[in-house]
Amino acid sequence: MSTEPFVDHYEILQVSPHADGDTIARVFRHLARRWHPDNLQTGDTERFQRLVEAYRTVVDPEKRAAYDVQYQAGWTHQWRLVQEAIDPDGFTDDQMLRERLLLLLYGQRRRDMRNPGLSIIALEQLLECPSEHLEFHLWYLKEKEWVSLTDRGFLTITAAGVDQVEASRSGLRRDRQLPARIDGPEHVEV
Secondary structure, three states, X not given: OOOOOOOOHHHHHOOOOOOOHHHHHHHHXXXXXXXXXXXXXXXXXXXXXXXXXXXXXXXXXXXXXXXXXXHHHHHHHHHHHHHHHHOHHHHHHHHHHHHHHHHHHHHHHHHOOOOOOEXXXXXXXXXXXXXXXXXXXXXXXXXXXOEEEOXXXXXXXXXXXXXXXXXXXXXXXXXXXXXXXXXXXXXXXX
């Protein structure tokens, strides 16, 4: 899919994607009068130009057919975003991926202080996750200043990132803790 944002020509024209040519032409004329730059009260050159572009696309049968394919793909993409947003496991998965990223970078720094970073390619391979999926998480970790880039362009954990890893791992596993003492001096029966 293209990197440019999807433009909904039907929304610009304020018509249904199923509208016929006569309806589209009638609505276009109405909106064109409103947004035309010569209209001193409501004229808007930029909005008018978007309106004309949308009209030219959906009024031509060939252009409309090609656009409808893009339109459907755009809506499919939007619905995927909605599904991801309401998926309760998505947040947990994201959190776990960021934690795994930090742990890898933590381990690399502890193992080799002279070469503390890992490349994006190495992270992709180690996490079995394509770079497109890592972009959001790496942005987040950089914004939190938990990771940074080395002079060679590798990702490395910062001191703040080390603190974050250690804080999240500070709780001892239950099987490694001493049992609570029940018969302490305050519990001695008289």
